[in-house]
Amino acid sequence: MSDMLGSALSGLNTYQRALATTSHNIANANTDGYSRQTVTMNTRNPQQLGPLTLGSGVQLSSVQRAYDQYAVVQQRSTTASFAQQDTLHSLSGRIDTLLSDSDQGLSPAMSKFYDSIQAASTDPSSLAARRELLATSSTLTARFQGIDAELSSINDETNARISASVTEINGLSKRIADLNLSISRTVGQGGKPNDLLDQRDTAVLELNQIVRVSTLEQKDGTMSLFVGNGQPLVLGTQQNTLALTGNRFDPTRAEVSFSGQGEITSALEGGSLGGILAFRDDVLTPTRNQLGLLANQLASAFNDQHAQGTDLRGDVGGDLFSIAAIEPQASSANTGTAALSVTATNTFALTGDAYVLSQTDTGWQLRNTTNKQVVSLSGDGSAANPLSADGFSMVVTGSAARNDEFLIAPTGLSAKTVAVAITDPAKIAAAANDANAGPGDNRNMLAMAGLENKKVLVNGTATLSDGVQSMLGKVAATTRSSQVGAAAQQTLLTQATARRDDVSGVNLDEEAANILRFQQAYQASAQVASVANSLFQTIINAFN
Incomplete structure (x- = not known):
């Protein structure tokens, strides 16, 4: 019984x-x-x-x-890829809209500027036409400054986003480390911590929405997480934190460091943080550089031509536009006493790229930060024999230590500082600089009008208008590519989520x-x- x-x-x-x-x-x-x-x-x-x-x-x-490890791993991977592409598309689209605006973009302002030059060339003695030229010139420079200010604002936003991402990553990694502790205790007692494992998987998935992480499960039930080039974010129950640091050349530029062991920004990918970093490196910085190059070479081309003419008073033309001098930035890690001064020697040879000048065991080395290529240098850096490359020269004073570095952006300040250099319409040099010139002479003004179709960019390879269209095209291409990539990753993510839900839902x-x-x-x-x-x-x- x-x-x-x-x-x-x-x-x-x-x-x-x-x-x-x-x-x-x-x-x-x-x-x-x-x-x-x-x-x-x-x-x-x-x-x-x-x-x-x-x-x-x-x-x-x-x-x-009910658990399928491969379905979960695929869901994490596609989550990281989608978040990166979606963030890149969102941010790139803002710059695309800014640059291509039919009213506030750069192209409309340049068109009005060229139109006013043509108008002044038909009646070079007219003060009204000259005032209109100065007005459209001011509008054009203001447009350069305005777009650069917007890009600077977006750059500030990316810094804030990076900071927020680091905070979120540290919070999630701490949560995962705590869950690892609870899971290991339950496993040690012979239990099955199913709900805790689900919570950990959810936290890892949330982490992949911010940055791609790789995982490794241990025999005690804990899970280790790695970012970048294999830096351990979580090892069992131990959390390693990320830190927000300033760039060695620009303290306001946010970089990510790993537990005081060095900067790892370039190694991070995937997730919204990967999208932000890709946007900053591949879209925002190149666009600002290209905008600066356009401002610099517009000013240089018109200044050169303007100086070949005479104004209404018979004086030789001065600068029509002004731009700031080049300001190199020393690395905060420099240990020597060296200082650097940089001068543009051939503005039309400038590329718009930024460079890093480094002191090595064999001397100075110049590297282009865009294509990562070492640039051939001439000279020794003295005042009598400056270091020269790509349209600019560098004079070094003081004593440099090994690995001392300087960042050089020859056109970095051009868009921000370009301005009209004259206010008196009579000082516009419309006439040619010869004895036959008079108040009605328009030969120099016609030469300035011809700059619209003259190839002046990067050693005569493109016109200024070509440069504007190239800049717009690159941003538009990135925006479209990231849009297609986001759509494709969204499809893969939907499929991966459905596969996971079929097993575990x-x-x-x-x-x-x-x-x-x-x-x-x-x-x-x-x-x-x-x-x-x-x-x-x-x-x-x-x-x-």
Whole structure:
């Protein structure tokens, strides 16, 4: 009788726990990252009575979560890729809109500037036409300054986004390290921390939305996380934090360092942070450089031509535009006493790229930061024999230590500082500089009008208008490419999420069927227990 009652009680206990598990599944049907849990049952050890082997009931052997490791890894990977492309597309689109605006873009202002030159060339003695030329010149320079200010504002925003991303990464990595501790304790006690594992998977997925991480599961149930080139973000229960630091050349430019062990910004990829960094390096900085190059060579081309003419008073033309001098930036890690001065020697040979000048064991080395190529240098850096390359020269004073560095952006300040250099319309040098020139002479003004179609950019390879269109085209291409990439990654992410949900998601119809099945088994076990109890009471009563 006790055997019958014991089997019945085992059924009651087992199916009660099965119902509790099913109830847990239903309650978490809409919980993000939850994995459906299933119970596994097996028979209890039988009893041997002579030649007879009698069963002794059922027991719950485990509660497992439905989990496909490969589906989860794919979901993480596509999440990181989509977040990067989506962020890159969003930020690039803003610059695309800024530059291509039909009213506030650069092209409309340049067109009006060229139109006013043509108008002044038809009546060079007209002060009204000259005032209009100065007005459109001021509008054009203001447009350069305005676009550069907008780009600077976006740059400030990227710094703020990078800072916020570092904070989020540190918060999530701390959470994962804490979950690792709880998981390892449960595993050490022989338990199955299903809900904790789901919470950790959700945190890792959230982390991949910010930056791509690789994972490695340990035998104790913990998971280690790595970023960049394999830097350990989480090792078991130990968290290593990221830090926000300033660029060695520009303290206002946010960089990411790893636990005081050095800057790793260039190694980070994936997630929204990867998209921000790709935008800053591949779109924002090149666009600002190209904008500066356009401002610089517009000013240089018109200044050169303007100086070849004479104004209404017969004086030789001065500069029509002004731009700031080149300001190199020394690395904060420099240990020597060297200082650097940079001068543009051939403005039309400038590329618009930035350069790093480094002191090596064999002397000075110049590297283009855009294409990463070493640039051939001439000279020794003295005032008598300056270092020269790509349209600019460098004079070094003081003593440089090994690995001292300087950042040189020859056109970096041009868009921000370009301005009209004259205010008196009579000083516009419209006439040629010869004895036959008079108030109605327009030969120099016609030469300035011809600059619209003259190839002056980068050693005469493109016109200024070509440069504007090239800048717009590169931004538009990146915007379109990232849009296509984001759409493709969205499709892959949807598929990966669906695959994960097919394996781990809760099916309410299936759970409802399980409730009925387990309920019936529970009720049947209760009925067996009731019968066993009744038979036991009958036997007892027979002896009273």
